[in-house]
Amino acid sequence: MTPMDFLLLTKGPLFSLAIAIFALGILIRLFEIFALGRAHNYAAARGNEVIPGLKTMYRRFNPDPGTLWHVGFVIALLLFIPHIELIKSTLGVSWPGLPNPVVDAVTAITLLGLVAVLIHRLTHPVKRFLSTPQDYLIWTVTFLPVLTGYLAYHRLINPYPLALGLHIFTVEIFLIVLPFTKLTHIFTAFVARYYNGAIFGRKGIQS
Amino acid sequence: MATSKTLGESLRQHGVSRRGFLKFCAATASMMALPPSMAPAIAQALEKARRPSVIWLSFQECTGCTESLTRSFSPTVENLIFDVISLDYHHTLQAAAGDAAEHAREQAMNTNAGEYLVVVDGSLPGPNANPGYSTIAGISNYDMLMDTIDGAAAVVAVGTCAAFGGLPKADPNPTGAVSVQDLVKDKPVINVSGCPPVPMVITGVLAQFLTFGTLPELDEYGRPRAFFGQSIHDRCYRRPFYDKGKFAESFDDEGAKAGWCLYRLGCKGPMTYNACATMKWNGGASWPVEAGYPCLGCSEPDFWDAGGFYKALSVPTGSPGDVLLTAGAVGAAVGVGAGLMSRNQGKQAVKHHDKVTADQLEEKL
Numbered sequence: 055m056t057p058m059d060f061l062l063l064t065k066g067p068l069f070s071l072a073i074a075i076f077a078l079g080i081l082i083r084l085f086e087i088f089a090l091g092r093a094h095n096y097a098a099a100r101g102n103e104v105i106p107g108l109k110t111m112y113r114r115f116n117p118d119p120g121t122l123w124h125v126g127f128v129i130a131l132l133l134f135i136p137h138i139e140l141i142k143s144t145l146g147v148s149w150p151g152l153p154n155p156v157v158d159a160v161t162a163i164t165l166l167g168l169v170a171v172l173i174h175r176l177t178h179p180v181k182r183f184l185s186t187p188q189d190y191l192i193w194t195v196t197f198l199p200v201l202t203g204y205l206a207y208h209r210l211i212n213p214y215p216l217a218l219g220l221h222i223f224t225v226e227i228f229l230i231v232l233p234f235t236k237l238t239h240i241f242t243a244f245v246a247r248y249y250n251g252a253i254f255g256r257k258g259i260q261s
Numbered sequence: 262m263a264t265s266k267t268l269g270e271s272l273r274q275h276g277v278s279r280r281g282f283l284k285f286c287a288a289t290a291s292m293m294a295l296p297p298s299m300a301p302a303i304a305q306a307l308e309k310a311r312r313p314s315v316i317w318l319s320f321q322e323c324t325g326c327t328e329s330l331t332r333s334f335s336p337t338v339e340n341l342i343f344d345v346i347s348l349d350y351h352h353t354l355q356a357a358a359g360d361a362a363e364h365a366r367e368q369a370m371n372t373n374a375g376e377y378l379v380v381v382d383g384s385l386p387g388p389n390a391n392p393g394y395s396t397i398a399g400i401s402n403y404d405m406l407m408d409t410i411d412g413a414a415a416v417v418a419v420g421t422c423a424a425f426g427g428l429p430k431a432d433p434n435p436t437g438a439v440s441v442q443d444l445v446k447d448k449p450v451i452n453v454s455g456c457p458p459v460p461m462v463i464t465g466v467l468a469q470f471l472t473f474g475t476l477p478e479l480d481e482y483g484r485p486r487a488f489f490g491q492s493i494h495d496r497c498y499r500r501p502f503y504d505k506g507k508f509a510e511s512f513d514d515e516g517a518k519a520g521w522c523l524y525r526l527g528c529k530g531p532m533t534y535n536a537c538a539t540m541k542w543n544g545g546a547s548w549p550v551e552a553g554y555p556c557l558g559c560s561e562p563d564f565w566d567a568g569g570f571y572k573a574l575s576v577p578t579g580s581p582g583d584v585l586l587t588a589g590a591v592g593a594a595v596g597v598g599a600g601l602m603s604r605n606q607g608k609q610a611v612k613h614h615d616k617v618t619a620d621q622l623e624e625k626l
Contacts, residue, residue: 056482058562061532065568066578073581074588081592082599089600135508136575139525143576144585153506213481214492214532215561218574 057216064222072226073144079233084241100258110251111244119174123167126160127200133157154207161204168197188235195231198224268471269308282307289468292461292540293477293487306472313471314369314377316409317351320402321395321429321438322383326420327353329457330464332543346467349377352397363398366409374412378470381406381441384422384429388444390437406444415449415476416441419463421559424452424483431565442483449476452483454535456559461540462488480534482562488540493530493556496538499523517553527571529558 055063115121131137135151142148151157172193175181202211202221211217231237239246254260272282286307287300295303319327331354348354349369350362357365369377385402386394392401400408410416418441421427429438442450453466466485469477477485494500502508502522509516510525522528530538533556537548550556555571558564568578 056562058532058567062563062567062578069577070579070581070584074584077585077588078592078595081589082596085593085596086600086603089597090603135506135525136573139573140575140577143572144581146582151506154504155506209492209495209531213534214494218532 057213057219061215061219061222064219064226068226069222072229076229076232080238080241083233083238087242095256099256101255103252103255106255106260107248107250107252110254111247113251114247119167119170123164123171126164126167127196129160130157130164130200130203158204158207161200161207164200165197165204168193168200172197192231192235192237195224195228196237199228267308268310268312271312289465289472292465293469293485294490303468303472307468310471312347314347314349314373315380315467316349316366316369316377316413317354317380317382318402318406318409319352319397320381320383320385320406320423321436322420322422323428324353326382326423326457326463327351329455329460330419332460346471359398370409370412376414377412378467379410379413379416380419381416381423382419384426384438384440385444387437387439390439394436403444406441410445410448413448415451415470416445417451417453417466417470418442418483419453420458421454421456421562421564424454425562427456428565431563450483451476451479451485454482454484454489454560454562456557456564458560459488459536459540459542462536484534484560488536489534489560491534491539493533493535493538493550497530497550498538499550512553520553523550523553523555525573526555527569527573528555529561529564529567529574530556531574532567533558533561535560 129152132141132149133152134157135154138148138151152160175185175189175193199221202217202224205211206214206217206221209217211220228237232240269282283300283304286304287297290297290300290303317327347369350366352362355362355365383402385406386392388403392403395402397405418424422429422438423441426434426438426440426443429436430440442452451466451470453463455462462485465488466477469485469487477487480486480489482489494503497503499520499522502520503524507516507519507521508525509521509523511517512526517523517526524531528550530550537556538550541548541551557570558567561567566578568574568576
């Protein structure tokens with residue numbers, strides 16, 4: 055297989071397969087969770103639910119490498135022009151992007167942040183104890199698209215069809231793994247935070 | 262077959278000065294990334310070269326490659342180089358027709374057995390395909406190629422069709438087209454891809470072969486590294502706009518007028534390896550990107566099937582929007598079903614829950 059064959063495979067059938075598994079998996083999980091509903095709370099409410107719920111969604115961010123790389127990841131994913139072109143062709147919506155050197159710098163910080171949190175996980179005794187093989191798996195499938203994207207942008211892998219093919223391939227692994235691992239937190243984290251804050255708010259407790 | 266005259270004699274007869282000839286040799290040396298000291302060596306080798314016999318086979322092609330070659334800006338020296346090789350068989354350029362033409366080919370093959378160069382332009386129906394899709398003088402392309410390369414020194418596949426199958430091989434490939442390198446295994450094959458290739462690249466490859474008698478250094482696709490070693494993107498004069506994030510969004514917006522990067526209009530420059538950005542076309546006048554048109558990636562294998570010409574390189578080739586919608590709808594339906602089932606299970610469990618009083622529990626103690 056030539057690098058071009060590889061690129062066409064990843065851009066065509068593999069991409070369709072990956073987003074099919076992703077959409078099917080993530081929507082089954084989300085709708086299953088939401089269709090379950092919540093048990094009715096018969097106790098009289100002591101406070102508001104909505105405002106503490108919304109506050110909790112953003113209040114738990116700490117200015118640490120963990121937050122930093124998450125923000126960097128989202129910026130690189132949503133504001134890099136070639137990614138916007140991909141989203142426009144798939145979903146039909148688009149928005150302005152950032153200049154490439156800005157995305158490049160953000161990506162470099164994201165990579166460093168990801169390495170930092172891995173080192174922290176490995177050296178901190180409690181975190182190390184709590185870590186399961188799945189935690190290392192999702193770190194790897196998250197790190198690889200960022201790394202291959204950085205290498206492709208700087209053209210450090212030759213020929214370019216191989217570099218771009220590897221980047222798309224690692225993204226496809228990410229998309230396929232996402233619905234079946236802790237990566238679902240991309241969709242559930244803010245919902246869970248809202249519930250948490252709302253439950254405490256109803257009880258009249260500051261969360 | 263006038264093979265007695267050397268190239269040097271022939272050039273002088275055509276009125277090419279020694280100075281012009283040496284300038285060409287220096288340009289060839291720099292094109293092939295050789296040190297300037299190699300220019301006299303090239304001159305010496307070319308001067309002494311006997312007119313080598315070249316047989317040009319045209320199969321499933323559009324004659325664009327020949328058109329390109331003949332545009333190598335007359336009267337430049339590279340055009341004369343082609344005049345002075347002995348081009349013994351070429352459909353478009355030869356005077357002979359019919360049997361006489363085929364005789365010319367056979368005669369060239371017999372006289373120069375083991376020494377002649379075969380240039381192929383166009384793909385051909387493979388050995389398992391219907392040979393009737395393309396024949397010349399009643400001979401199938403496949404038979405003619407196999408017969409002709411028998412005594413060849415090397416084969417040069419000119420154009421993307423000959424090098425990689427090109428347009429005839431594009432999905433669904435009705436003629437079962439294959440490239441030259443798919444069929445020729447026992448002779449050296451040099452791929453000069455492009456749709457069409459830059460004229461100077463065609464003549465440059467032939468000049469290198471005449472000078473050194475060896476094959477140029479080739480990349481993984483069998484293309485000479487001297488010309489296909491760097492991507493269009495890396496040599497593009499619009500690259501600073503890509504780096505700054507300034508993109509034309511349509512063919513007539515302010516960005517396009519200001520000469521910004523054509524990535525969003527479908528430029529395939531980042532994945533394309535060719536010499537257009539450095540050698541340009543029409544005697545160095547311009548090249549597609551300079552004319553405001555995105556690179557199609559024509560020197561790469563399967564470029565016809567590599568996504569729409571006006572779609573950005575990052576856009577998938579399938580229809581991921583439809584896949585996403587279908588899979589999403591199925592996922593949502595299955596998810597709601599699964600959720601309702603679990604809910605129902607919970608209700609059933611409550612329903613079948615036997616009530617136990619404190620007395621009953623006490624009895625069990």
